[in-house]
Amino acid sequence: MISQLSTQNSKLNIMEVCGTHTMSIARHGLKKLLPPTVNLISGPGCPICVTPVEYIDLAIQLSSINDVIVTTFGDMYNVPGSKSNMAKEHAKGSDIRIVYSSHDSLDIAEYNPKKEVVFLGVGFETTSPTIAATILAAKQRKIENFSVLPMFKVIPPALKEILNIKERKIDAFLLPGHVSTIIGSKPYDFISRDYGIPGVISGFEPQDILNSVDMIIAQIKSNRAKIEIQYKRSVEPSGNKTAQNILKKVYKIVDSNWRGIGKMPKSGMTLNKDFEEFDASKRFKLKVKKAPEPKGCLCGKVLLGLKAPKDCALFGNACTPGDPIGPCMVSSEGTCAAEYKYG
Numbered sequence: 001m002i003s004q005l006s007t008q009n010s011k012l013n014i015m016e017v018c019g020t021h022t023m024s025i026a027r028h029g030l031k032k033l034l035p036p037t038v039n040l041i042s043g044p045g046c047p048i049c050v051t052p053v054e055y056i057d058l059a060i061q062l063s064s065i066n067d068v069i070v071t072t073f074g075d076m077y078n079v080p081g082s083k084s085n086m087a088k089e090h091a092k093g094s095d096i097r098i099v100y101s102s103h104d105s106l107d108i109a110e111y112n113p114k115k116e117v118v119f120l121g122v123g124f125e126t127t128s129p130t131i132a133a134t135i136l137a138a139k140q141r142k143i144e145n146f147s148v149l150p151m152f153k154v155i156p157p158a159l160k161e162i163l164n165i166k167e168r169k170i171d172a173f174l175l176p177g178h179v180s181t182i183i184g185s186k187p188y189d190f191i192s193r194d195y196g197i198p199g200v201i202s203g204f205e206p207q208d209i210l211n212s213v214d215m216i217i218a219q220i221k222s223n224r225a226k227i228e229i230q231y232k233r234s235v236e237p238s239g240n241k242t243a244q245n246i247l248k249k250v251y252k253i254v255d256s257n258w259r260g261i262g263k264m265p266k267s268g269m270t271l272n273k274d275f276e277e278f279d280a281s282k283r284f285k286l287k288v289k290k291a292p293e294p295k296g297c298l299c300g301k302v303l304l305g306l307k308a309p310k311d312c313a314l315f316g317n318a319c320t321p322g323d324p325i326g327p328c329m330v331s332s333e334g335t336c337a338a339e340y341k342y343g
């Protein structure tokens, strides 16, 4: 079916929304297996890439306060803020610790009752339920020196924003498997219903991705536009109700600022009134200062699928994974990093 498309003259642009898909496609050389008429474009689904500069600055501000331990997943460590990053601040003496789960941070708080422990709460619907469970556990265990700096993102509104861009070139979506395990397929229905564009929720193995591209092509060839699930071993149309309930219990939906893209309506989550005592931005009365994006960095356009990494003049010269300028190069799931590593 995929090879049949090569007989078509026009290009089929498929956006893979998720950073893990981007990496899997690059690592396994899948673009080379597809005919030239099938064009895979990376989307905004790398959580580190879309975390704003201001957030990194706030995390650094927190790490400079006496008796504050900042805990984070390792992939945030090298992301550039406006003047520094977590790695540099750690080298200067700030107590910044890499953890493998938000629950590890809670344990650190319990063992350090005289210190404040702040976990950097970044990610999509995939990670936010676990962090919500940690906040619930903190409340239950009455651990009062633990808080979260929230910057959670929600995927469907970002896709709507992309679909509303006049010059967009997207004909179909390869939708994220992990996010969809939580939210199900229904929140994407607007894509096919309102925009007439097909989407397939894909697993992450090379054969999953090729199979999903095949399913998209089958829809296009038969003039259908539906949201289908290829990743059936993990995704139900209604998603995971337990995880959804925990999200509803702890967070509320807010407008959110996406790095390089800007503010998008209802595209983020933050702690709701019942849990705001665990919101580090409120506990430490942090003030957000607007920070500019690095000069010349095209990450915003790359994340919206409007530019490719090599369109950026800094790619591979001033900006490399060893010395990254923009978030798309620093994150292991970033489009620029994938392009640099695997070409």
Ligand code: SF4
Binding pocket: 296, 297, 298, 299, 302, 309, 312, 313, 314, 315, 316, 319, 320, 324, 325, 326, 327, 328, 329, 330, 336
């Ligand atoms: S190459 Fe670097 S500076 Fe250019 S878009 Fe990618 S991350 Fe940004």
